[in-house]
Amino acid sequence: MEEDRGLLERRLSREDLLKLAAATGGAGLIAGRAGVADAARSHLAAETGRLQVLDWAGYGNDGGQAMFAQYVKKYPQNKPKFTVMANEGDALAKMRGGLKPDLFRPYVGWVKYFAESGLVQPWDPKLISNFKHLNPVMVKAGQYKGRQWGIPEDWGFDSILYRTDKVKPKRRSWDLLWDSRYKGKIAWYDDPVEMLVVAGYYFGVKDPYNQTDDELKRSQKLLISKKKLVRMIWSSETAMDQAFASGDLWIAYAWPNDWVIAKSKGLKVEYMYPKERPISWVGMFMLGKGTSRPKLAHAYVDAWSSAKSGKWLEDNYGYGHANVLARPSSSNLLRVLKLSNPNAVAEPNAHFDRDVRRRALYAKLWDEVKAS
Amino acid sequence: MAHEAEAGVTPARVLHRKRWPPDLTTPGLLGLPLGWLAVFFVVPIVIVGAYGFGVASLNPGPHSFTLTGWHDFLHSSVYLGLFWKSVKMSLLVSASVVFLAYPLAYYLALSGTKRKYVLLLLLIAPFLTSYLLRVLAWKVILGDQGVFNTFLFWTGLRDPDHPLSQLLYSRFAVLLVLGYIWLPFVALPIFVSLESLDRRLLEAASDLGASRWQAFRRVTLPLSAPGIAAAFLFVFIPTIGEFVTPSLVGGTGGYMYGNQIVDLFGTGFPDWQTGSVLSLFLLGVVVLLTIAFARFLQVRQVTAG
Numbered sequence: 178m179e180e181d182r183g184l185l186e187r188r189l190s191r192e193d194l195l196k197l198a199a200a201t202g203g204a205g206l207i208a209g210r211a212g213v214a215d216a217a218r219s220h221l222a223a224e225t226g227r228l229q230v231l232d233w234a235g236y237g238n239d240g241g242q243a244m245f246a247q248y249v250k251k252y253p254q255n256k257p258k259f260t261v262m263a264n265e266g267d268a269l270a271k272m273r274g275g276l277k278p279d280l281f282r283p284y285v286g287w288v289k290y291f292a293e294s295g296l297v298q299p300w301d302p303k304l305i306s307n308f309k310h311l312n313p314v315m316v317k318a319g320q321y322k323g324r325q326w327g328i329p330e331d332w333g334f335d336s337i338l339y340r341t342d343k344v345k346p347k348r349r350s351w352d353l354l355w356d357s358r359y360k361g362k363i364a365w366y367d368d369p370v371e372m373l374v375v376a377g378y379y380f381g382v383k384d385p386y387n388q389t390d391d392e393l394k395r396s397q398k399l400l401i402s403k404k405k406l407v408r409m410i411w412s413s414e415t416a417m418d419q420a421f422a423s424g425d426l427w428i429a430y431a432w433p434n435d436w437v438i439a440k441s442k443g444l445k446v447e448y449m450y451p452k453e454r455p456i457s458w459v460g461m462f463m464l465g466k467g468t469s470r471p472k473l474a475h476a477y478v479d480a481w482s483s484a485k486s487g488k489w490l491e492d493n494y495g496y497g498h499a500n501v502l503a504r505p506s507s508s509n510l511l512r513v514l515k516l517s518n519p520n521a522v523a524e525p526n527a528h529f530d531r532d533v534r535r536r537a538l539y540a541k542l543w544d545e546v547k548a549s
Numbered sequence: 550m551a552h553e554a555e556a557g558v559t560p561a562r563v564l565h566r567k568r569w570p571p572d573l574t575t576p577g578l579l580g581l582p583l584g585w586l587a588v589f590f591v592v593p594i595v596i597v598g599a600y601g602f603g604v605a606s607l608n609p610g611p612h613s614f615t616l617t618g619w620h621d622f623l624h625s626s627v628y629l630g631l632f633w634k635s636v637k638m639s640l641l642v643s644a645s646v647v648f649l650a651y652p653l654a655y656y657l658a659l660s661g662t663k664r665k666y667v668l669l670l671l672l673i674a675p676f677l678t679s680y681l682l683r684v685l686a687w688k689v690i691l692g693d694q695g696v697f698n699t700f701l702f703w704t705g706l707r708d709p710d711h712p713l714s715q716l717l718y719s720r721f722a723v724l725l726v727l728g729y730i731w732l733p734f735v736a737l738p739i740f741v742s743l744e745s746l747d748r749r750l751l752e753a754a755s756d757l758g759a760s761r762w763q764a765f766r767r768v769t770l771p772l773s774a775p776g777i778a779a780a781f782l783f784v785f786i787p788t789i790g791e792f793v794t795p796s797l798v799g800g801t802g803g804y805m806y807g808n809q810i811v812d813l814f815g816t817g818f819p820d821w822q823t824g825s826v827l828s829l830f831l832l833g834v835v836v837l838l839t840i841a842f843a844r845f846l847q848v849r850q851v852t853a854g
Contacts, residue, residue, distance in 0.1 A: 264816065269819055270819040270821070361714045362714075367816065369818045404801055408718045409718050410801055412796075412816060423688075423692050423695075425717060536818050544809065544817060545627045547801075547808075547809075548627045548809055
């Protein structure tokens with residue numbers, strides 16, 4: 178199997194060679210030629226050291242331990258060591274700068290980009306026991322050229338969170354994000370693509386993720402002209418949640434998790450399902466190219482993919498989970514995330530985040546919006 | 550000398566003998582800081598320069614020396630506009646803080662109070678807490694339901710449904726918080742220059758019939774000008790590239806040049822070339838300004854007293 182070969186392809190350091198020689202020599206004395214082969218294989222298969230995970234804040238030892246508890250129990254000697262990524266661009270910069278994580282978790286719109294980047298390698302789904310329970314729509318979104326580059330995990334929507342006691346939307350539309358009646362109470366999301374995509378959907382363009390120059394110019398113009406109504410463009414979810422809770426914001430571009438947080442603080446809030454449809458996304462674990470711990474990485478992802486982990490994620494973080502057996506305790510969350518519908522993230526229900534061919538151009542235009 | 554000549558020792562050889570063993574005091578003292586500067590200042594700047602001129606690239610593939618990034622930057626109204634906005638904000642903060650700090654430093658240095666060092670310690674006491682904590686505290690004060698607005702509601706000056714929203718997540722918030730953060734930095738160099746003032750000059754001015762205001766304007770102020778210039782630079786240089794405070798309390802209106810650099814390096818889609826160009830431009834401007842200040846306002850007089 179090509180995948181198997183890929184998994185076991187490792188560069189042997191001088192130290193490895195010495196260890197291998199010692200192991201095969203010792204085994205040879207004891208068990209003959211068959212033992213030599215077994216010892217060699219077992220050494221190659223043995224993966225040492227802590228698993229290097231590049232992940233978002235809140236998903237490591239800072240609150241997300243339940244997601245990988247099963248892995249830690251099984252591999253106490255190889256506990257994960259986390260590096261935080263602020264976003265995919267940050268992860269890309271870190272990896273280009275020399276960081277070599279065993280695995281990391283970009284979102285679905287970046288699968289193709291990373292698959293072509295030379296920084297990752299495909300997974301072997303056979304080594305992930307929970308893979309068969311993962312939502313097929315999301316599994317397919319993790320494929321590129323017939324191989325599984327991304328393993329889907331958390332998913333959710335980008336939509337509008339608003340205070341029902343303060344805000345009366347004229348219609349269920351993304352245009353609430355620039356409703357002049359609420360000037361100074363609105364927050365946008367700081368992402369090089371998403372706000373331009375939202376503007377594209379608002380204008381009804383054919384493909385908001387790949388807008389023409391004229392379409393992009395119009396989307397950018399809209400955002401620049403409406404920016405004066407906006408109080409905050411958030412990149413820190415915590416900062417936005419705090420501003421929302423303190424009453425500094427009434428309307429925000431938000432994720433389901435923010436709805437859960439606002440609810441838990443007793444705020445009267447609604448998570449809108451806009452007529453243009455929300456944007457949907459799914460987190461995809463990707464395997465670092467040339468990792469020396471491929472099997473541990475698969476075991477880690479397997480732990481994340483279990484129904485138990487999925488339920489914990491849904492109950493505690495308010496996101497959906499790709500494991501179709503995972504169900505949250507809250508019926509409210511079930512309704513908001515439309516968990517009963519396996520196609521909730523796909524067209525025509527929502528606009529699934531996707532590859533952006535001209536991502537750099539989008540980023541430049543978005544920078545200009547912020548700097549305007 | 551004759552004795553040395555008799556002994557067959559020439560002056561040059563005497564010098565040579567004096568140099569051995571070599572005096573390692575100067576290299577010993579300067580070696581570490583110079584090495585530190587080389588490794589953590591010069592080398593990073595060279596690396597940033599390599600990215601800025603296309604010699605190095607974040608992405609694999611062929612790349613070579615290019616001025617494209619500089620051309621784009623110098624023809625971008627967005628980047629230059631943002632830079633100018635940051636310069637204006639930084640100038641405003643620096644000037645305001647110097648204006649506020651001067652009377653404070655003047656009182657501490659010239660009032661003759663015995664408690665001046667206690668008062669000075671109180672002035673710098675906020676430095677005992679974290680920078681982030683001090684910035685975040687302003688959110689509690691300036692928010693729509695914060696201390697200031699609550700006070701306005703209580704006094705009836707403002708309706709609770711219409712708080713003063715411009716206080717937080719605005720350019721004003723950035724200016725206010727930066728001023729608060731840098732005030733002690735400004736007071737210290739002014740205090741030093743005023744304290745080293747020769748009081749006999751003031752007495753002489755008085756003896757010659759100068760009023761207190763005239764003595765201040767024609768003696769104290771000119772002699773403390775180097776301290777003012779140094780204080781101004783102490784604030785202007787770091788605030789022009791500031792990004793933490795604007796990102797915490799700035800909102801959309803408080804976005805500064807430093808935020809743009811951060812975004813180019815990692816927040817959005819990494820563009821290290823443009824980010825490096827912006828960084829080098831900022832560095833160049835700061836260096837030029839420092840040279841200008843040093844030359845025209847003779848900052849070195851601060852140390853000379």
